[in-house]
Amino acid sequence: MKRLISCLAFLVVLLTACKKESFINSADARVNISTDSLRFDTVFTSVGSITQSFKISNDNDQKLRLSQVKLMGGSNSPFRININGVAANELSNIDIAAEDSIYVFVSVTVDPSTANLPFILSDSISIQYNGNQRWVQLEAYGQNARFINAGLINSNTLWDATKPYVILDFLNVAPGASLTILPGTKIYAHANAPIIIDGTLNATGSVSAPISFSGDRLDAPYRNYPASWPGIIFRSSSLNNHMQFVKVLNAYQAVIVDQPATNANPKLVIDQCIIDNAYDAGIFARNTSIAASNVLISNCANNISIQAGGSYNFIHCTAASYSNNFLLHKTPVLSVSNFTLQNGSPVSSNLQANFTNCIFWGDAGFVDNEVIVRKEGSAPFSVSFNNSLFRAQNEPTAATLINVIRNQEPLFDSIDVSNRYFDFRHTKSPAPGINAGLVSSISKDLDNNNRPVGLPDMGCFEKQ
Structure with a gap:
């Protein structure tokens, strides 16, 4: 009896291990991507940005293989990515264990141009698995x-x-x-x-x-x-x-x-x-x-x-x-x-x-x-x-x-x-500072609005 129980336990462990080692191939596999876009606020030319990231989670009880993660602009893109610790514009056959996840890190460096006004830079990251293709959009504002x-x-x-x-x-x-x-x-x-x-x-x-x-x-x-x-x-x-x-x-x-x-x-x-x-x-x-x-x-x-x-x-x-x-x-x-x-x-x-x-x-x-x-x-x-x-x-x-x-x-x-x-304007009645000031030579307020000829308001703003 003890030998039978031991064999059954071994089979359970073996079957469980096999299940976890097998890959889910269904197009309906549960894959969570933590965001669909990353936006970088003003990035000065040549300086480089902070690094942002998103997470790709395998919410299944089997392993998942990403057939490809790719920065679409490639080497010509101002963006740079790091896929689960590997700095590359494109990576194939990335395995994610059951109920596990990987990170993709993104940064951007803007090349100088002749533009004076801020300009928009964009690219995207393609994520492919089990016949599916999903996207994370990238956007940055560059400034010379x-x-x-x-x-x-x-x-x-x-x-x-x-x-x-x-x-x-x-x-x-x-x-x-x-x-x-x-x-x-x-x-x-x-x-x-x-x-x-x-x-x-x-x-x-x-x-x-x-x-x-x-x-x-x-x-x-x-x-x-x-x-x-x-x-x-x-x-x-x-x-x-x-x-x-x-x-x-x-x-x-x-x-x-x-x-x-x-x-x-x-x-x-x-x-x-x-x-x-x-x-x-x-x-x-x-x-x-x-x-x-x-x-x-x-x-x-x-x-x-x-x-x-x-x-x-x-x-x-x-x-x-x-x-x-x-x-x-x-x-x-x-x-x-x-x-x-x-x-x-x-x-x-x-x-x-x-x-x-x-x-x-x-x-x-x-x-x-x-x-x-x-x-x-x-x-x-x-x-x-x-x-x-x-x-x-x-x-x-x-x-x-x-x-x-x-x-x-x-x-x-x-x-x-x-x-x-x-x-910090004070236009509500009965604000005690309204018409409570001393007549002075200051004819404008912080908003460049006129102060009255008579008693002005206290503070830097004049009620209009």
């Missing part, structure tokens, strides 16, 4: 660009919008030199590529053709990550800088302004600009001078950080942060101080800072006071808030407050954290 590798600008230079600029190592505008950027120009920086201004930056866009600075990873999800690139740094010798209709997106520290100007002008004049999604500071200013109007600083870890004194005039600006998938809002949107610590002791400098018709707001949770003002020492100190709105449990006692609105929701038009959609 001007590449800057360890770029030093030591004379007056003009950048236009015909092709984007990709900074691979760093860009440095030398003392005495200037970089002028025309409307519509797009600048993309590599992860370790800061833009360093020792001379002068004049970036003047328009409402219909803004200038943009961002990281060079344009594929999802990387295009939305903070800290995608270092940011713009205005160093001690820099002077007479101007930014208008500029977007600075997804930097580590978006705009750093360091040390006083060497003349009587503000070191940076920034108007009608958007600074968004910085991993650390949106604007970091240290003992310097900034004139800012109609600027939106949104969803940064530290929207505005002013240290070690200086001279600042912010008018019609909005600084707002909400916790999202990338950043927790856990520091005030505005921090102002007149000192730095040296060997653990505060060293103070002169500070004059005026905030007029501004909104400083963030979601409640980790931050009790969205505005922090700190004073040390006896150096001249003047910080004032005029006709501004902010959220704070405690008023900043070191500052002068005139006609401020505290702890009233600004009623922004849309705060959709789950979809990362934020509209």
Whole structure:
């Protein structure tokens, strides 16, 4: 009896093994291909893309033989494929074990051309088995660009919008030199590529053709990550800088302004600009001078950080942060101080800072006071808030407050954290910032809409 049972068990194992080793030949074999298309967002010429993949699964209890997997464009295709670990444009007789799968990896490299506008590249992968043929479509957007590798600008230079600029190592505008950027120009920086201004930056866009600075990873999800690139740094010798209709997106520290100007002008004049999604500071200013109007600083870890004194005039600006998938809002949107610590002791400098018709707001949770003002020492100190709105449990006692609105929701038009959609206009009634500003010389808002002759709205947007 024991011998009979052993023989039967052996036969069961043998039959099972034979079944698994046999191939399914039916055209109705269950084969799952994880996608029918792969799309690559903007790929700069010569740089190459990320690698994407799809899976071919054999959902049968027998082995499956793929008669062919083929990149139809072959060696002339800008796409490259790797089939289950084999780099080849075509592979035949690929076996997939029962209830197993293989991966096909795809990348694309775009050859330079004379085109200025983005162009579409396409190809397809054919998958054949048991008389069936299925397809995965491939599509990429190619973009010619001007590449800057360890770029030093030591004379007056003009950048236009015909092709984007990709900074691979760093860009440095030398003392005495200037970089002028025309409307519509797009600048993309590599992860370790800061833009360093020792001379002068004049970036003047328009409402219909803004200038943009961002990281060079344009594929999802990387295009939305903070800290995608270092940011713009205005160093001690820099002077007479101007930014208008500029977007600075997804930097580590978006705009750093360091040390006083060497003349009587503000070191940076920034108007009608958007600074968004910085991993650390949106604007970091240290003992310097900034004139800012109609600027939106949104969803940064530290929207505005002013240290070690200086001279600042912010008018019609909005600084707002909400916790999202990338950043927790856990520091005030505005921090102002007149000192730095040296060997653990505060060293103070002169500070004059005026905030007029501004909104400083963030979601409640980790931050009790969205505005922090700190004073040390006896150096001249003047910080004032005029006709501004902010959220704070405690008023900043070191500052002068005139006609401020505290702890009233600004009623922004849309705060959709789950979809990362934020509209910091405030057109809903009764938004407290509407017609609550102080009459000023600022005649336009961030959208370049007219502000009224009478009382304007607080913040960077004017209700129309």
